[in-house]
Amino acid sequence: MANSNEKKVLLHLEGVKMHFPLKKSSIFQKEKLCVKAVDGIDLDIYEGETFGLVGESGCGKSTLGRVILQLYKQTAGKITYANGDGEPIDLSTLSTEQMRHLRKELQVIFQDPYSSLNPKLTVSQIISEALVAHKMFKAGSQELEDYVLDTMNKCGLQPYMMHRYPHQFSGGQRQRIGIARALALMPRFVVCDEAVSALDVSIQSQIINLLIDLKEMNNLTYLFISHDLSAVKFISDRIGVMYLGNMVELCPSEAIFREPLHPYTHALLDSIPTTEEASNKELKTIEGDIPSPIRPPSGCKFHTRCRYATPECAETAPEWREFRPGHYVACHYPITEGREVDY
Numbered sequence: 001m002a003n004s005n006e007k008k009v010l011l012h013l014e015g016v017k018m019h020f021p022l023k024k025s026s027i028f029q030k031e032k033l034c035v036k037a038v039d040g041i042d043l044d045i046y047e048g049e050t051f052g053l054v055g056e057s058g059c060g061k062s063t064l065g066r067v068i069l070q071l072y073k074q075t076a077g078k079i080t081y082a083n084g085d086g087e088p089i090d091l092s093t094l095s096t097e098q099m100r101h102l103r104k105e106l107q108v109i110f111q112d113p114y115s116s117l118n119p120k121l122t123v124s125q126i127i128s129e130a131l132v133a134h135k136m137f138k139a140g141s142q143e144l145e146d147y148v149l150d151t152m153n154k155c156g157l158q159p160y161m162m163h164r165y166p167h168q169f170s171g172g173q174r175q176r177i178g179i180a181r182a183l184a185l186m187p188r189f190v191v192c193d194e195a196v197s198a199l200d201v202s203i204q205s206q207i208i209n210l211l212i213d214l215k216e217m218n219n220l221t222y223l224f225i226s227h228d229l230s231a232v233k234f235i236s237d238r239i240g241v242m243y244l245g246n247m248v249e250l251c252p253s254e255a256i257f258r259e260p261l262h263p264y265t266h267a268l269l270d271s272i273p274t275t276e277e278a279s280n281k282e283l284k285t286i287e288g289d290i291p292s293p294i295r296p297p298s299g300c301k302f303h304t305r306c307r308y309a310t311p312e313c314a315e316t317a318p319e320w321r322e323f324r325p326g327h328y329v330a331c332h333y334p335i336t337e338g339r340e341v342d343y
Contacts, residue, residue, distance in 0.1 A: 007046040009082060010189060010221050011068060016041045016077035018060075018067050022294070036293050037063040039245035041077070042320065047188075050215065050222040052236030052253065054229055054268065058290060060245045061225045062111070065191040068223065069106050070099050081106070084188070104134050104185040111194035113174035117166040123177055124148055124162040127184050134185065148184070154217070155180040156210060172203035176210070183214060192224045196231055208235050229272055233257060241265050244293060244301040247320070251327035261323055261334035263306050300332065308333055 018038040037060045045051050053061050066072045070091050079091045110116035127148050131137050137144035155176045196204040226232050239256045241249040249262040267286045288305040291297050297304050303313035318330045
């Protein structure tokens with residue numbers, strides 16, 4: 001993928017794979033099987049942008065986010081991170097101790113606000129824990145308490161909440177606590193792993209607006225993972241579409257809604273419900289089930305569910321190419337204007 005001359009690449013992914021080996025079901029099984037959760041991703045994430053990542057459940061979105069943070073060690077490929085000095089660092093070569101020092105720059109907001117917070121710690125302790133571990137403040141100091149209160153205020157949490165426990169809060173408030181914990185370290189890159197999917201619709205908009213405000217305030221870079229295309233459209237600068245471990249389309253946010261190229265992207269867009277009275281849109285679904293990531297189809301992995309599949313699609317994997325400036329797609333026959341799509 002060509003790099004932009006105007007934007008600084010914060011993270012560069014090259015041929016990244018994450019395969020989870022499976023135990024043999026019997027002593028007679030000779031083939032070594034694995035789940036190919038991420039199966040060869042090339043991607044640049046630019047400093048200061050929000051990169052949206054969408055796809056059906058099980059396509060490898062969350063796994064890719066965790067691989068970038070080195071919560072999983074990738075099976076193959078290279079992930080290069082440009083630190084604050086602009087020096088490129090291959091994250092896969094770092095030891096556990098070296099990676100621990102980088103944790104304050106690379107943070108995550110987990111999907112489930114109920115299980116991602118320690119129920120035995122108060123809000124103040126949850127936010128303070130990493131600050132003390134990274135020696136940014138001394139435990140029990142007034143400076144630490146003032147900083148925690150300031151961080152809570154920025155994330156919409158009231159001072160009286162600092163001595164309460166997670167079970168005393170609603171889902172939206174717990175997610176704010178998770179955001180405060182991640183942003184307290186003043187990171188440069190944050191993985192938002194389905195950060196709003198477990199929340200009510202009204203709370204989702206509050207959390208998304210909060211993330212946007214904090215991004216502008218602290219010059220953050222987000223990887224926003226979601227299956228909700230409406231939420232991704234609102235917050236993202238660019239959007240990547242994943243299917244069965246591979247990226248199938250990538251382009252600026254507005255382009256993916258205006259002129260999508262991949263049949264899978266069209267199918268995802270056709271499944272978005274609308275409340276507009278004037279809309280006569282009929283919701284459509286993709287025929288067939290998602291193939292197994294253990295034995296994915298040959299050629300284009302989407303060919304088993306694609307209306308336009310040809311023998312070539314089953315035999316040859318499509319090339320990842322720039323179809324339009326800044327608009328990448330992996331499809332032998334991209335859908336252009338005037339070509340009807342029907343699932």
